[in-house]
Amino acid sequence: MKKVGVILAGCGVYDGSEIHEAVLTLLYLDQAGAEIHCFAPDKDQLHVVNHLTGQPVEGDKRNVLVESARIARGEIRPLSDMKLDQLDAVIFPGGFGAAKNLCTFAVDGPACEIDPHVIGVIADAIAKKKTIGAICISPVVVARALKDSGASPELTIGQDPGTNEALTALRAKPVNAKVDDIVVDQKHKIVTTPAYMLGPRISNVAAGIEKLVMKVLEIA
């Protein structure tokens, strides 16, 4: 039984993990018989967005780990507790939370900072030849983590020219893909899929995420 860490970044597409992507990741991992361990950084979200209006809520504060626990039904631990030696792979679902709470890409672009625990997990995964799955916008987190390592991984975020440019600035190699495609970097054991970077429907996103999960488990 493969053991997989799922790294969440809050609960909701505009300020946290994209909920459909996170749940579909858990679904396909469980259907394949993998052992799932959820983690999230224990810190405040960049901000809170009202998902009905799309507007930030002034003065509201939420914790990334506490909100991620909604998706994980309470079964989640701080990312600082992750022991990568006990896992075969890690998967990052997408959503703005990946680009707001795991790194600051949504605000700062390729010059973004990255959470110290997140960069630690990704660098460690590469060093120990663990498999990494990254969904939707999350490949920018992986690219940022590996920017100064000389790794230059092949990644997809779909087909958005601006984000592809940013990936190139982060010394990654962007590959265009359709929503139900995966891109596999065999050398670095990284699997990516566009999900809601393209969408538009949950069934489209599900097709790509199912392929990603199966490939992650195959090469992990």
Next chain:
Amino acid sequence: MKKVGVILAGCGVYDGSEIHEAVLTLLYLDQAGAEIHCFAPDKDQLHVVNHLTGQPVEGDKRNVLVESARIARGEIRPLSDMKLDQLDAVIFPGGFGAAKNLCTFAVDGPACEIDPHVIGVIADAIAKKKTIGAICISPVVVARALKDSGASPELTIGQDPGTNEALTALRAKPVNAKVDDIVVDQKHKIVTTPAYMLGPRISNVAAGIEKLVMKVLEIA
């Protein structure tokens, strides 16, 4: 193409809609080609629960519609705007939100009150022979809505003796079922499945919800 209303009750198993159940409902509806319309009551949640500790958060307030919008990616309207004549069926995912925000069953048991828009939708659905799907604990909402109608629907909430007693007190007929079973009340066109009333795994829950969605679309 069948048109289905999905009625949410917040975002998170302990104070809102159970997220996995809600997302799986959307997934299987979309895979089957149904047109999905999400709704939720526009009012404060009963309370806010920290999903990491399981404890209520004193002084925190969240709105059911605004939090439900996280699951619906912003594509959701107030339940008071629902026009049942334009839909073929309605589905209620579970989670404590169904028993805290749609009715007060979690607090008051069979003597619970029910949201006026929710009772309106369910009574109207029965009168107009629309199909109703209810997942997990949501059958108690349906039973409460129909309590004084003489309908006595056959429903499942799994196998919990206490909740079965409460259903009987609400003049419904509880039927024991396994997690991947559905119970179909042909006369009232109501389909139910236990989901996380039994669980324990997301793949178990998914099997029952997929059957429920297919049956709802078949008889709608």
